[in-house]
């Protein structure tokens with residue numbers, strides 16, 4: 012963990028725990044490295060659903076070309092938080108109300124998910140038409156994935172039956188309609204694909220190449236020019252090896268070759284998890300230590316209703332124990348006796364486990380010690396079922412060492 016996070020995790024009082032600690036300086040540094048690894052011509056969009064906290068969006072802004080939003084709620088929120096960034100509106104099941112709002116807000120481009128959605132967008136675009144301006148469309152396709160690219164992928168949205176994107180068998184008909192003037196208020200700008208998540212750089216590059224090759228073939232068949240191809244997000248975050256990072260330099264070098272082979276085409280990536288996972292920590296304290304049928308459990312303040320990531324992904328959230336010597340209470344302090352312990356939360360369900368069989372540090376593990384979970388900056392708080400059991404919400408601290416001027420911290424403000 013970063014020094015700022017370490018210090019804050021120890022200085023918060025028990026009553027201020029659990030808390031999400033975000034290191035914005037670390038986030039900026041990481042985003043700058045990602046941006047620097049990508050060729051200038053490749054655009055970087057951030058998938059807001061990974062973590063839409065306004066402080067996170069603002070810190071990322073200098074390194075982004077735009078943001079992908081996937082609902083009317085995200086659209087309104089992101090447009091308010093970072094009004095100057097171009098938006099791409101994606102996601103299945105867009106409603107007429109959402110599309111109308113997006114058109115009124117002047118959203119730059121729409122990732123269209125079905126033939127029905129295309130027709131609906133065409134109707135609504137006609138109603139809100141600005142003379143001389145057509146609405147930019149990227150058709151999202153569910154393209155087949157080569158087996159080897161899928162290997163190791165935790166989630167796949169494409170290459171098999173899913174509700175995401177358009178079946179490639181419908182491509183020719185849709186492109187014919189768009190290029191033949193059937194939808195005068197829409198303009199086909201390109202192709203979008205987001206096929207899998209959890210891929211390393213080599214597999215991601217293979218996916219990008221196959222998407223671009225397919226898109227170029229489609230354009231060739233219809234004798235049209237496509238301006239852009241969005242090859243999606245899904246860059247791996249390795250929860251078992253928290254120090255590991257997606258190989259952005261290798262991926263960037265591959266995209267540079269791909270981009271050079273198709274000079275008329277603008278490539279775009281839209282990661283979520285791999286941009287923000289590393290900047291967030293969930294800090295809490297051990298309430299109790301108990302032995303059960305030969306194993307030991309540490310019960311912490313909070314749980315998977317705040318940090319649902321390990322429950323949804325079925326992993327152990329990486330964590331560190333920060334020993335606390337002080338024990339202010341008159342009752343005895345529970346302590347671990349075994350060398351492995353399972354860290355569970357306060358919910359009355361066996362699914363509320365944050366990490367299994369964690370190695371107990373040499374210094375031991377006792378009630379009152381702090382436990383800090385890493386990789387909690389993406390798909391963490393915002394995917395969690397906050398209201399289950401009605402425990403208090405965590406604090407939120409946006410640490411910013413680079414700006415040690417009082418604007419340093421949102422002061423444990425509770426959002427939500």
Ligand SMILES: *Cc1c(COP(=O)(O)O)cnc(C)c1O
Pocket residue numbers: 058060061079081101102205208209243244245246281282283284285
């Ligand atoms: C969720 C999503 C992303 C981001 O995926 P990550 O795995 O967080 O990188 C990008 N594009 C689309 C369409 C998505 O649904």
